[in-house]
Amino acid sequence: MSMLHLVRTSAFQTDDFQQCLNVLQPTDCIVLLDDGCYNLNHDLWQEALNKVALPALYIIEAHAQARAVTLDKEKINTLSLDALMTLICETEKSVTWQ
């Protein structure tokens, strides 16, 4: 059963994102938000790309722009908070890493 992972902390600072990756399944979705946006430039992001297909990887655009995190379409898709709400409704369950 597919799970939505809401990642809110920086992998440079805490172990949360590593723990997320340790339970990640191929059919899951990841959304980077808040300080989780910094993870796009962490080595672990490659692990996310290896485990899950690109269409299931998202970042909240305003949260990334606020932090001057440069977006790269080959690494992640952008999402508004409205679209996040839709994604929440479309998935079966979620876990928040914060």
Add this chain to the structure above:
Amino acid sequence: MSMLHLVRTSAFQTDDFQQCLNVLQPTDCIVLLDDGCYNLNHDLWQEALNKVALPALYIIEAHAQARAVTLDKEKINTLSLDALMTLICETEKSVTWQ
């Protein structure tokens, strides 16, 4: 000038202890307290042992025992909180990693 490092968080969970090691100088002291006690069993502890002589490495005994952290005299010295206060008075400055 020698500095006392008070380490209160687990290196398994946060980057604090790694940052401490990055500024550690050979004449400094380290005290593990609270969840910092868990660092005695982290790979990074070897780095502390390499950078600083064993007599300058301490752990608060009650904090370690409360957490069932096994003490090893070849890796660290035990300290009471009274002895910590004395150590604070004997050193020139301190930084708290929490």
Add this chain to the structure above:
Amino acid sequence: MKNIAFVITTPPNSNLTATAINIVTAALTMNISVVGVFFYQDGVLNGSQHLALPNDEYQAHQQWQLLHLKYNLPLHLCATAAEKRGLSDDINDNQAKNVHEAFTLSGLGELVELNVKADRLIQL
């Protein structure tokens, strides 16, 4: 259409709470039914009556109050978590009463009930 409930654990002076408010607001404006918000841990500080954040900063607690007024959104403060942070609605001690009227002190059982009522429980 799904029913959603939220658990909020971050205090009003954290920008994580602004994110949570924006997400809850997105749900409400999309006509998704939000059965309630449960404040736990430091989240209960959002319900304090006497918060004074600097005028030029985001007023998270007021945003919750507005959502309550506009959408009749149930805002539950965990009573135990609130007591541990000096919040009370003791009607016998007016001086101690410092929970804003938009919020209700509830037991942890309310969290269980929200989870049962909602299709999804989102932790923020």
Add this chain to the structure above:
Amino acid sequence: MKNIAFVITTPPNSNLTATAINIVTAALTMNISVVGVFFYQDGVLNGSQHLALPNDEYQAHQQWQLLHLKYNLPLHLCATAAEKRGLSDDINDNQAKNVHEAFTLSGLGELVELNVKADRLIQL
């Protein structure tokens, strides 16, 4: 003999605060002069008048009050940090007054003065 000041940033329901209290107590019983304790960030919650921690748990706020009584230890709450967490000693609004009498609301400048008075400023 040194003069020491402390900065406390952890809330009463964290065991880190018990550690801090034990360290401050060690200093006082060793006759080290503690010129003051400055509570910042979540540390200000230690000064709340209406805290109710479960009876069988460590009562950090009461321990600070005891240290104040026994040793005349100055306990300063950062006023801005306190306001952001709903704490106030407004004498014009008795209902809003919820800082325990053992604690004094002070500006951040008090932290500067403690740092000047003390040989060492220890952050916990």
Add this chain to the structure above:
Amino acid sequence: MSITEKSVAILNASPPLSKANAKDSLDVALIFGSYEQAVSLYFQGDGVYQLIAEQQPELIQQKDFLKTFAALEFYDIENIYVCHHSLNQRGLAEKFSIENVQVLNQDDFAISLHQHQTILRF
């Protein structure tokens, strides 16, 4: 109101004795249990320290809330899973303060966690 069955997972990632997360999480587990909800506990990262045997919280003025874990069985909370990878990383033996703890390898831990409708993490 009638309460229907819905499976809840509580994922514990915090060490037991410093911040209040571990206790707050246990309180949530017990309330779900007392409402007869199906609740399973997962321990990952520094959360695995919560279950380690021979801790002595009384040495640091901490109420031994860890003893409350022994009450889980009374609330019919019998599914308690620990991540083997997290234990291994920390050099911890599989010696726990309570019985009926199931140590799962990383894949099984992940798959088991995915069985639940609601996941709360502390």
Add this chain to the structure above:
Amino acid sequence: MSITEKSVAILNASPPLSKANAKDSLDVALIFGSYEQAVSLYFQGDGVYQLIAEQQPELIQQKDFLKTFAALEFYDIENIYVCHHSLNQRGLAEKFSIENVQVLNQDDFAISLHQHQTILRF
């Protein structure tokens, strides 16, 4: 009361826009500056994100307190040090929102930090 000189270092380890640590730290720096104390700022770990150029806090309902960094010079806070290792780890260029930032390698950063009598870390 008379206030004598005592050198203070503020070590910033928190990212700027989520929790309040960065703002709380800046408030402390400014008050030490306004009392004419010698205060130096150090940025390490995720703290280096505080100084990065082209951030837009207004996009997330955050007051742009980062602009306050520009006021540091007014308070005679001129010693601002960034850990090169931390920048490098995060793939960040040396493009900052303020001038006069000094990027130091790990050894120089450590040695410089050791010059101070009081160190506060947020």
